Amino acid sequence: MARAIWTGVITFGLVSVPVSLYTAVGTHTVHFHQLQRGSADRVRNRRVNERTGKEVPAEDIVKGFKVAEGEYVVVEPDELDEIAPGRSQTIDISDFVNLGDIEPVYFDRTYYLAPRGKEYTKVYELLRAALTEADKAGIATFVMRGKQYLTALRAEDKLLVLQTLHWADEVRDPDKELPELPSGRVGKGKERDMAIQLIDALDAPWDPVRYHDTYREKVQELVRAKAEGQEAAAADEAPQATNVVDLMELLQGSLHQTRGAREKAPTAPRQKKTAARTARKPETKRKTAAKKAPPKAARASAPTRHQGGGKSELRQLSKTDLYHRATEQDLAGRSKMSRDELIDALARAGRRRNKSAA
DSSP: OOSEEEEEEETEEEEEEEEEEEEEEOOOOOOOOOOOOOOOOBBOOOBTTTTTTOOOOOGGGOOEEEETTTTTEOOHHHHHHOOOOOOEEEEEEEEEEOOGGGGGGGGEOOOOOOOGGGGGGGHHHHHHHHHHHHEOOOOEEEETTTTEEEEEEEESSSSSSEEEEGGGGGGGOOHHHHHHOOOOOOOOOHHHHHHHHHHHHHHHOOOOGHHHHHHEEEHHHHHHHTTOOOOOOOOOOOOOOOOOOHHHHHHHHHHHHHHHHHHSOOOOOOEEEEEEEOOOOHHHHHHHHHOOOOHHHHHHTTTTOOOOOOOOHTTTSSSHHHHHHHHHOOOTGGGGGHHHHHHHHHHHHHHHHHHHHO
């Protein structure tokens, strides 16, 4: 059972709902210790006085705001607590807005809210059901761990969810921050139509289980391989920037390849509509697209495990697939080869095998 990280009350009008706040998301990052190279000695971070070089205990550390060179205004932790707004531990709803009107850039972290006891479930459910019916989000502020947060309170199927938001002055203006942005009307004509077709061909219901952290898996595979004294698989090369001259041809090739891959893939069962009320597009376009046979290029791009194949076939494979094939054939120096070098080495090995067989 998870532990609450904050307790307080939601207030809207004269109604108060006692609640507890829980973290909604847990990360699965692979954690490493810091070691000194060439040893198993841990390296640890310590707080030291930069003048004396001596370590400073946590209880002797205070906050200082720099006002001039070598001059600070010192602030004690209890002084911050005294001026903290919302010391009564409230999530005070000031407005109800359309959730869709909040731009995604403002969203930060997600928390679950639960009633703080069975006696409060009725008023909790009243607020949840009212938010669902009105299709609104409650905008509120609250204080946690010495910091005030702007939040959006929204309803899910069985619970209330609190989304912390960035303050307006924290969101940067892209026109001022980014060096290049398109100007004027772009993306017109056949290229735009082909891009829309590609988007329609890739249309799918939102199912978060379909996606997983492939980088984390590769890090774990690297650690496992090194622990067993093996070489880890080489990474795929980064894609090259699209040449504007070849854009139409690449869009058409992408569309053919996507339709071919969709035809081969098993149809996944569709999920029930969630409380988020995600819009679903009709299946007609995808079913029509799936009837078309995939071109040869799409069929050839599927990974294969056999040993043969000339350069034309090898060029259809990713660098990871080429590396796996080189590992099966025990080609020396494969871990340092580029994709083109792997193709040449595998092609030479194939020719040698053909001569031996003859």
